[in-house]
Amino acid sequence: MKRLVITVGNEMMGDDGAGPLLARLLEKNHIPGWEVIDGGTAPENYFHRVRDMKPEVVVVVDACEMNLEAGSVRLISENDIADEFILSTHRLPLSFFISALKELVPKVYFVGIQPSIVAFGLPVSSEIRQAVEMVYDKLKTGKLDFPHLE
Structure with missing residues (x-):
């Protein structure tokens, strides 16, 4: 089975660099059966x-504001994205990207x-x-059993 991780984010914007950080981790420590696009x-x-x-x-991975504790990881439904409950810092709305x-x-x-601070020049x-390490470990096991956003 072909599986792909697409990470989203800007590593120059603090915690918005979560996606690129995961991409680098996957490139450095390849998981058989998974490909990655940053x-x-x-x-x-x-x-x-x-x-x-x-x-x-x-699997699309991005830092996004969910009003949770920093570092919380959630599976987000298409409905939550469509309702614009999720805030993103990127050019194209996530709802369009996921639908496509x-x-x-x-x-x-x-x-x-969930990011803590998204600001130019800050580290993750x-x-x-x-x-990010937890997401990597879940990809390694093949079980994306993250809690759903409620």
């Missing part, structure tokens, strides 16, 4: 690669990581580093 702040620019890869599963992915891929999951916080 989508940066414009993941829609990689739709052509997704189409060419034809993955069966895509679902036209190409049978299973799409969106994993949100320790809470987000721990959350």
